[in-house]
Amino acid sequence: MPLIRRTTAGAGRPLLPRWGRSSRAWIDRSHGDERVELLRKAAANGDWPGVRAVLDAALDGVDLTWLVEAVMTVGGVETWIPAVVEAEPDAALPLLVSGARHIEWAWEARTRKMAKYVSKEQFEVFHTRLRVAEGQLYAVAERAPEWVAPWYLLQISGRGLQVGQAVAQRRFEAAVRRSPGHLAAHRQHLQQVCRKWSGSHARMHAFAREAMLGDVPGGPLGELVAIAHLEQWLDEDGDVDAPAGSGYMGRSAVVLELYEAAERSVHHPDHVRHRDWTRGFNTFALAFALAGERDAAADLFRVLDGSVTEFPWMYLDGQDPTVPFRTWRSRAGA
CATH class of the missing domain: 1.25.40.10 (Tetratricopeptide repeat domain)
Incomplete structure (x- = not known):
């Protein structure tokens, strides 16, 4: 599903889309x-x-x-x-x-x-x-x-x-x-509720899904589903050198849930980009890239146009999140 490109002004300066095909990658901690x-x-x-x-x-x-x-x-x-x-x-x-x-x-x-x-x-x-x-x-x-x-x-x-x-x-x-x-x-x-903090994968996914389904159409909580899958991927293998689409993230059920969550949030026509909207886009970009869904990932990377958030890339490189961002953006063909 093509990403619907919609922006609205958030608090402070309006957050405008960037459409250049830049090779830059930077962390903008002010989020505009x-x-x-x-x-x-x-x-x-x-x-x-x-x-x-x-x-x-x-x-x-x-x-x-x-x-x-x-x-x-x-x-x-x-x-x-x-x-x-x-x-x-x-x-x-x-x-x-x-x-x-x-x-x-x-x-x-x-x-x-x-x-x-x-x-x-x-x-x-x-x-x-x-x-x-x-x-x-x-x-x-x-x-x-x-x-x-x-x-x-x-x-x-x-x-x-x-x-x-x-x-x-x-x-x-x-x-x-x-x-x-x-x-x-x-x-x-x-x-x-993650396993690493004495929760469980089942509880984590149940919470993420319940929150998403209870949110308004186009709301941001679909991001939680993507985070939950990234957390389980990290816990089960977390192998960044494995081929995209292999392992946990390549499972058909995981891919389907990622698309559903994106369509309820960042892909939805009523999705509004407030404050740190780029974090949600970065999260879905990594999730789709790991899942081997190159087109879905590339579309998100193009909207971001180099705007990197520390989460989730810090899981791949705690020193410089822009490094894995560039790597996976390239792999997605963006």
Whole structure:
């Protein structure tokens, strides 16, 4: 099925399609949203008034979550945000930023390596920072009970602290009560129910399919089905050198489910490209490429025109996701 090329303006600068057949590949962490660049610059400079001005102007709870995620990855925020929290003891926003940053800071200490390669000392720092984040985010949830952001972030900290499936489920439900269809919260819960986080393949696929079927026509949650298949592929073989269309991803049932999910989301005429729409397109591009569906993958690669998201390519190259992107784009003939 040919990809229906439709764009709409998202938050911030309109996200326009790129139609050139460029050989470029780059990671655009702002996703075309000028506010993200403003935030990251202000955060890097320790400019709390500048950060707060952008966050205060968030369009809604989903938008606030999106913007806080942009701040949490900026190194050095942890050095100046404690003073802001102290100066504004009753405010929710400084605590939200601090809690978010402590989560990312914790994962930086743990590193992205497998657990067996992480030292006892690294785990201690990891858990200490996550516990700080949890305390701050629960305080935010009390002060701003309508915000989805703390519950979204508690999904991430909880997974690191291994709070268990029951607690994780309650945190996910708290997030989607405040923002039904919240894509980022669904992504986090999908990770939670993966086998690698004490879930199972069956539970992961059931969650992805149920979310997709419950979404509006053209909604983004079909992406979860593609992620789930990539996760099982990684768990079962993950052989990037195997011929495209072989192994798990080449199974006919998997291919059919990928097409169904794409037709309900990125291929649907009502699909709207908001915020990080390129992540969904990158996810389907890799899934179709691995499945040996060259035309379907090529169409997605052409729309992306070199715009790479760290997920899912980080699974193939954690140092430079643009490398596997280029490789699989070439294999797809795009």
